[in-house]
Amino acid sequence: MGTSEGAGPQLAGVPRRGAPLWLRGRELSPGRAAVMAVVNRTPDSFFPAARAQDTDAALAQVAEAVQDGADLVDIGGIRAGRGPRVGPAEEIDRVVPVVQRVRAEFPDLPVSVDTWRSEVAEAVAAAGADLINDTWAGHDPGVVGVAGRRGLGVVCSHTGGAVPRTDPLRPQYRGVGLDGVLQDVLGTVSRAAADAVAAGVDRRSVLVDATLDFGKTTWHSLHLLRRTPALVDLGYPVLVALSRKDLVGESLDLPVDERLEGSLAATAVAVWLGASAVRAHDVRATRRAVEMTAVIRGDLPPARAVRGLA
Template identity: 35%
Template sequence: MSWHDEIEVITVADAATAARLMQEVGADAGGIDLMLPKACFYCLKLKDVPARAANILKQEILARGGEAAMAAGVAGWSVDKTDVLIFATRRQLELLVAKLPVQGFGLDKLAAGIKTTLANWERNDVREIGCPRGPLVLGKRTLVMGIVNVTPDSFSDGGQFYDPGAAVEHAHQLVAEGADIIDVGGESTRPGHEPVSAAEEWRRLEPVLTRLTREIKVPISVDTYKASTARRALEMGVDIINDIWGFRADPEMARVCGQYQAAVVLMHNQEGTSYKDLMFDILTFLRQSIRMAEDNGVPPEKIIVDPGIGFGKDLDQNLEVMGRLEEFKVLGKPVLLGTSRKSMIGRTLDLPVDQRLEGTAATVALGIARGVDIVRVHDVRAMVRVARMTDAIVRRKKGSTR
């Protein structure tokens, strides 16, 4: 074979990969800095852009060597607004952002939005979330959240840990197996579940949390969407509030979490499975939840997002979200993924709840490869092994995976 026949196509996922590739071929350090913005390519999607702004946007990105796709009627003014896809390198976007502020029609705000979006997308640092039991370090390795259901009707364990003593013992076992966080829930959220009162939820949680807050060293999360339960748990010293409704179910939840400066998990959820644009709608929901949290005093660095696999989504929608998990990077927040034993796996593989370990492992590995920071699981020992093996492949440049 001759040199002109031996060609390799390499996926350049981020600037770090591009820099490494250039270093490997011996490029000059100064040259690498100059070439990096040209080595990273992006596709940005905008929704409902006014036609006049869209026309200007197309002209400006074309002038810089990029491209913009939009509705055919924009050029002839037969549509009032359009979605827009921008195709450009990092350098082309930098030039675009420098020009847009003088154009009017809201393009100055778009320039700021593009800058923020790219900063979030390219964030690749190690960060910490402060917790009473010690910080959660994100970015070096995937953290594993172990599930403890203090309910009589959990879909996954059938109430096996409804007894407080059994629940505490199980939490200790999960920590011994490698759990970095323990997530305790007092109300089942499986499809078709019967909601319980705040009083009943706390009756289930209190004896378990009383012991766990004294006995275990890893951060404790409480899975609740009720502000009164969150307040009691935070008073007791728990570290994280995990809200499956992203602060939408109880108008007091954001204020309570802000008052206690709590770390929070904000999950996407909705009634029904109707979407105009699946990923865009989910991202919009989570952006609004983040804004609610920050406006009520939750420290921005303590916010985690969850795409909500199995909630308000049918099978095809869940699979699509799984295939596009990296898109949640635009939010600039750590991402938690909860797929353990869920119906997406059961329906795909035609397996009952107690036979979904391999399917869970596949989703955990895929999620880590696509950038999630925390996985919420039942089978901690097995999923710690899956996470460490996957980390060894995808996080090897960020520090220890042990």
């Protein structure tokens, strides 16, 4: 038996747990994957239940996420897919007041902001954010510099060269079969993670994310989910973001509002394979799925185990 970093003894046959995620000088959720709650300060999120029209509505979502067991929140000001243009100033106006309110009302809660723009990263860093979730793979190379100077964590993602707010169209990757996309992901995120560390970001706060759906077909995303251990082997915390995404909807032929069960099943697989953090719209259900998977893996003991003993 070996021992994986940040975990107890590794059980035979159980995939290695990923590196633990550290933010604000402490490890998040020791013994299990961290649950990152989605909070969209947008009027047009692809999942209508996640839309927050104003700061008060966003704060209500944060409060509910905390009550349901979120370990951190990820605040976004622009829909990832196609939609009306939102400039940097408008994005800042949407997200900075939310970050400020969260910092004031939930001082111990780590805050991530989903942005690819360095000017937005600078503004939210000043407002008290802890992590920049750059889902567009360094489209603005200044983002990682902001994270390094400001002492924030950063998510290093992969889009296969797709630019922000575009949908994939027959993406192709060099290599044999579906392992072509895997090799492209590993090369892209490992280089980005090394650049982040060189820019001054704490290695423990650099997450790598295959970024399922972005620049990928559903076949690509399913293959990458199965190969999560290859990302774990890079040595950085691994973020898996699949909640209610098209890879779930197309796998089950379901609309976005009926994708909870599929999302939970896929999340459990990701955690079993070593993910360090999972991004979720449905926090309570996801937290329970994550904890159950951690218990099965042997990373956590059962909360109560009296059957047959009393």
